[in-house]
Amino acid sequence: MSLTPPTPKPARQPSLFSTEAADPVLADLAGLLAGPGEVGRMGGTARISVVVDAAWRVHVLVAELGARGVPASWEPTEDGRHRVRTAYTSMLAPLARAWLRGAVKRPPARFHLDGRRLRLWAAAAGTAEPAGFRLRLGPADEPCWPVVRAALAAVGLPAAFVEPDEGGPAFRVGGRRMSRLAELVGERPVTAPAAEWPGAPG
Template structure:
């Protein structure tokens, strides 16, 4: 792919706020007296493993468990370090994107790991089907980093932001870096190989 941008997730320092990338897709932040836990159900084991590696770089406790349906769940331990993230991404009991949010490179990488999928020469970043009010705002957030998406699938169970075109895909790749070094990851990662 060539030289990575200085914005790349691979050189950006890990931060607790990067976990917002999981909340941009179907991740959840739940607050209790013990602190906030962030969790995300994913489709593949490699995704859960990669998320655990990314979160562990922040110093947070993290584990993989299995949902009742048999899907992997990557989740943090309860931590008061994540309480601010929960407050910013909540409106009462509902998930809400904070106004003006700009995804950091690592947040965008986590979003790509948890909910990204190739669609021919285009790329989809999954959204939370239960947080409809966040969809348009998340599209705007991506525009703030120079990746203009199209909102698709809003009437179904698989809403997503579609990224098309070599320039936009190249910019996305500059942010998220190389795919995790795990079997299966590369085939689901953004690519410009078809251009």
């Protein structure tokens, strides 16, 4: 039996854009707005809301918002889904100023995505499917889509557009890009079904 100690495996270096690369900040909530999230203003305050299709998404988003110092609540919708929303707070006013042109949502100049923003988008509106992973978009946000698509490509996730009559509007990340997506969004939240998170076995 050899007495030579095994060579230690090199420590994995987190990607510059992954969830491990930085602490949670309010700017991460731009990930919700890249998808179907909405932002509204009232005076010097703002709030963010998003409608989700499963209870596990509610749990994840409330926890993620709380980790950024923003309490959130939820309520059922008439179509059987759930609306997660923050209270109006001055903490979100800068995000609203960056994303709203009047009352219309538009990505700000130099908009970008990273692991924490993608994690929130995946938690709110991501769906695993045989062809890859689908990230749902806001149906009324068509002017935002080219900017968001370019931001996906910039982090190594070129995506195909899914038409509304095929389960969209959404962007689909597939093939060998799935490992990149899994690296960026990080470990599956405890409440998320294994089959609903990037990197989980199919």
